[in-house]
Amino acid sequence: MTSNPVALITGASQGLGRALAHGLADRGWQLVLDGRDPARLGSVATELPTAVTVAGDVTDPAHRSSLAAAVDVFGRLDLLVNNASELGPSPLPAITSYPLEALRAVFETNVVAPVALLQLLVPLLRTSEGTVLDISSDAAVEAYEGWGGYGSSKAALDQVSAVLAVEEPRLRVYAVDPGDMRTAMHQRAFPGEDISDRPLPAAVVPGLLRLLDERPASGRHRASDWLVPAVSR
Numbered sequence: 001m002t003s004n005p006v007a008l009i010t011g012a013s014q015g016l017g018r019a020l021a022h023g024l025a026d027r028g029w030q031l032v033l034d035g036r037d038p039a040r041l042g043s044v045a046t047e048l049p050t051a052v053t054v055a056g057d058v059t060d061p062a063h064r065s066s067l068a069a070a071v072d073v074f075g076r077l078d079l080l081v082n083n084a085s086e087l088g089p090s091p092l093p094a095i096t097s098y099p100l101e102a103l104r105a106v107f108e109t110n111v112v113a114p115v116a117l118l119q120l121l122v123p124l125l126r127t128s129e130g131t132v133l134d135i136s137s138d139a140a141v142e143a144y145e146g147w148g149g150y151g152s153s154k155a156a157l158d159q160v161s162a163v164l165a166v167e168e169p170r171l172r173v174y175a176v177d178p179g180d181m182r183t184a185m186h187q188r189a190f191p192g193e194d195i196s197d198r199p200l201p202a203a204v205v206p207g208l209l210r211l212l213d214e215r216p217a218s219g220r221h222r223a224s225d226w227l228v229p230a231v232s233r
Helices: 015-025 038-047 061-074 100-128 148-167 184-189 205-214
Strands: 006-009 030-035 052-055 079-082 131-135 172-177 219-222
Touching: 006 015, 006 061, 015 030, 015 038, 015 079, 015 205, 030 038, 030 061, 038 052, 052 061, 061 100, 079 100, 100 131, 100 148, 131 148, 131 205, 148 172, 148 219, 172 205
Parallel strands: 006 030, 006 079, 030 052, 079 131, 131 172, 172 219
Antiparallel strands: none
16 A cells, blocks of 8 residues: 555546646656546656556446556545546537437536546545545536536536535545636637637646645635635635
8 A cells, every 4th residue: 555645537638637647746646547538648647657547438337447446556545536527519509409418428427427436436535534626617607608518517516526525524525616728628618719818727736736735624616716825815
C-alpha cells in the first residue's frame, strides 16, 4: 500500500482532467487516469510516467471494473474526480427536438457512470475519509437555451453529490462549477465561434487544489471563488 495519496480522474486525456492530473502529480500524488481516446491518454502517460492510464468509456461496466482494479493495486483511494462528461449533439438542440438516444447517452456518462464508479470505490474512500469531486457546470443552475440535456444531467449530478454528502458524512463531496474554459467540449458547444478569450483549464486548477487543501464542508462550489486569497472569501 502506497503512503502517497491516490486519485482517480476520469476524462483525464484532455481539458480540465489532464490539467488537474498535472497539478496533483506535481504534489506527489499517485494517479489512475481514464480517457476514451487511447492515443490522447497515451500522450498523458508520456508526460506523467508514474501515472496508471486505463483507456475506455466510463459507461462500460467492464471498463469501470478495470479502473477499480487499477486503484486496488495501490490499496487506497483519497480522491475520486468525476470529470468525464458528454455534451450531447452539436449544435445544441432544443429540448423539444432533443434525440432521446443522445439524451440517454448524456445521462449515462454524466450521472450513471459517476454513481457506478462510486459504488465500486466507496469502501476505499471511506477508509481514507476521502474526497469526491464532481465536475458540474453553471448550466446545472441556470437556464440557457440549448443546454437542457447537458444542464439537466449536471443538475442531477449536483443532487447526487448533495445526497451522497448526507449519506456519507465522513467524506468530503464537492460539486464544482469550473467556469467557461478553452476546451474541445466548449468549442463543440459553440461551433464556429472564437473561444480564445476563455481561460485554459490549467488556470482553474489552482482553485481546485486550494479547495482540496482546505477541505471545507461538503457542498457546491465555483472554482473561481477558490482562486482568490482566503481572506477575501
